[in-house]
Amino acid sequence: MLDRREFMLLAAAAAGAAAGCAGQGRxxxxxxxxxxxxxxxxxxxxxxxxxxxxxxxSVRTWVYNGRLPGKEIRIRKGDRLRAPVTNKLPxxxxxxxxxxxxxxxxxxxxxxxxxxxxxxxxxxxxxxxxDGGTYWYHSHxxxxxxxxxxxxxxxxxxxxxxxYDEELVLVLDxxxxxxxxxxxxxxxxxxRTGMKPMAPGGPGVSPTTxxxxxxxxxxxxxxxxxxxxxxxPEVRDHRAGQRIRLRVINAGxxxxxxxxxxxxxxxxxATDGYPVMPAQATSVILGMGERVDATFTVDSSVPVVAxxxxxxxxxxxxxxxxxxxxxxxxxxFVAAVRKEAPLDTAxxxxxxxVTLPPRDPDQxxxxxxxxxxxxxxxxxxGRLYDPTKDGIAVKxxxxxxxxxxxxxxxxxxxxxxxxxxQVVGRDAPRARxxxxxxxxxxxxxxxxxxxxxGKWITHCHNTYHLEGGMAGWIFYQS
Ligand SMILES: [Cu+2]
Numbered sequence: 295m296l297d298r299r300e301f302m303l304l305a306a307a308a309a310g311a312a313a314g315c316a317g318q319g320r321x322x323x324x325x326x327x328x329x330x331x332x333x334x335x336x337x338x339x340x341x342x343x344x345x346x347x348x349x350x351x352s353v354r355t356w357v358y359n360g361r362l363p364g365k366e367i368r369i370r371k372g373d374r375l376r377a378p379v380t381n382k383l384p385x386x387x388x389x390x391x392x393x394x395x396x397x398x399x400x401x402x403x404x405x406x407x408x409x410x411x412x413x414x415x416x417x418x419x420x421x422x423x424x425d426g427g428t429y430w431y432h433s434h435x436x437x438x439x440x441x442x443x444x445x446x447x448x449x450x451x452x453x454x455x456x457x458y459d460e461e462l463v464l465v466l467d468x469x470x471x472x473x474x475x476x477x478x479x480x481x482x483x484x485x486r487t488g489m490k491p492m493a494p495g496g497p498g499v500s501p502t503t504x505x506x507x508x509x510x511x512x513x514x515x516x517x518x519x520x521x522x523x524x525x526x527p528e529v530r531d532h533r534a535g536q537r538i539r540l541r542v543i544n545a546g547x548x549x550x551x552x553x554x555x556x557x558x559x560x561x562x563x564a565t566d567g568y569p570v571m572p573a574q575a576t577s578v579i580l581g582m583g584e585r586v587d588a589t590f591t592v593d594s595s596v597p598v599v600a601x602x603x604x605x606x607x608x609x610x611x612x613x614x615x616x617x618x619x620x621x622x623x624x625x626x627f628v629a630a631v632r633k634e635a636p637l638d639t640a641x642x643x644x645x646x647x648v649t650l651p652p653r654d655p656d657q658x659x660x661x662x663x664x665x666x667x668x669x670x671x672x673x674x675x676g677r678l679y680d681p682t683k684d685g686i687a688v689k690x691x692x693x694x695x696x697x698x699x700x701x702x703x704x705x706x707x708x709x710x711x712x713x714x715x716q717v718v719g720r721d722a723p724r725a726r727x728x729x730x731x732x733x734x735x736x737x738x739x740x741x742x743x744x745x746x747x748g749k750w751i752t753h754c755h756n757t758y759h760l761e762g763g764m765a766g767w768i769f770y771q772s
Pocket of ligand 1: 672705754756760764
């Protein structure tokens with residue numbers, strides 16, 4: 295078997311002709327006409343109801359193609375993805391390609407960008423993938439993301455200079471479906487009973503509790519890495535000395551996670567698909583929808599843990615190295631990780647190639663985040679999401695700043711479709727991302743270039759906050 299370094303050399307040699315597509319090397323122009331040099335990648339999707347074994351825990355749930363997570367899509371930057379969907383669910387559905395700046399009508403957000411795919415219906419997604427990096431796909435209808443309708447989407451970039459031997463993709467999730475309730479009922483309960491009492495004494499934001507005291511609104515019985523509970527985790531065999539690239543995706547609905555490896559400093563190289571100046575961290579915090587890429591060298595058998603912020607329990611995957619047994623007690627390690635100050639990827643510096651050219655904003659969108667209001671509603675910019683009424687008008691080829699002032703006592707990971715924004719730092723630009731954590735009672739600003747016309751939703755990636763109205767949408771024409 296080729297290891298990754300050898301593979302990338304071959305791939306780079308083979309890819310010469312595929313250059314010329316838009317992407318991370320400059321301000322993306324996703325609407326340019328592409329001429330993919332390679333045949334389309336075909337991936338069929340059958341969302342349906344099935345029995346899934348989470349590792350000794352059996353649940354009836356909704357997944358793609360009978361598996362959890364959905365199958366990994368691995369594609370190369372500039373390639374065309376064709377994904378026919380046959381909906382076997384008893385409900386409308388869609389697929390959103392999280393983080394990819396693709397053509398608007400393929401964004402998968404009914405009713406804004408397409409009609410929902412009805413039960414028994416078909417729809418084919420077909421688009422060119424503009425940028426390399428760690429992405430994912432998931433349903434964008436109702437509370438379906440908090441079932442099992444998600445999977446990883448890895449876009450390889452032959453020009454990327456990352457140095458590692460093997461990859462390890464970790465999809466994190468908080469799980470409740472099929473455990474005596476389901477996400478629709480969870481949401482109805484939240485609507486009926488409203489919120490739990492607020493934590494006394496303010497938001498409680500500190501370096502070791504960067505998202506404050508309120509971890510979320512839903513109590514989950516399980517936390518998963520790659521569809522497995524920690525009692526029976528996925529086991530991956532590696533050799534001592536191998537350099538691993540972690541690609542971590544938070545597919546949770548109401549849970550931020552800290553990711554950490556015992557006795558290891560992670561070398562963080564990318565977030566939300568975009569490269570950052572490498573930074574060292576012993577743990578990284580990820581809101582729902584966020585991703586991080588980090589490398590480290592394997593030394594012995596260890597648990598890789600994902601620690602749910604402000605919630606009991608953890609998720610885990612085991613790295614196994616022959617003749618180097620694990621000596622770490624996972625529960626002790628989880629407790630230690632909780633006491634640390636984790637890295638927030640928004641604070642990282644972008645590499646020069648993906649830094650937006652300096653420019654004053656042409657327009658500022660005040661996206662105040664508030665709630666919860668009665669009946670579990672969460673306003674965005676002072677109103678509840680309504681795709682049938684006017685969105686926020688912006689103009690093409692402008693620099694738009696979105697100012698997110700969180701007036702609530704809970705954190706919100708805010709996601710913008712169709713673009714990758716740049717987090718505004720006090721003195722210097724911060725990471726290019728598509729999802730950013732906004733801690734309680736704090737303000738985060740992001741800048742983006744209007745280079746991909748259409749109707750684009752921007753929303754909290756807490757599934758229940760989104761259902762409670764925490765979204766707006768921008769629009770502009772070409
Ligand atoms: Cu939220």
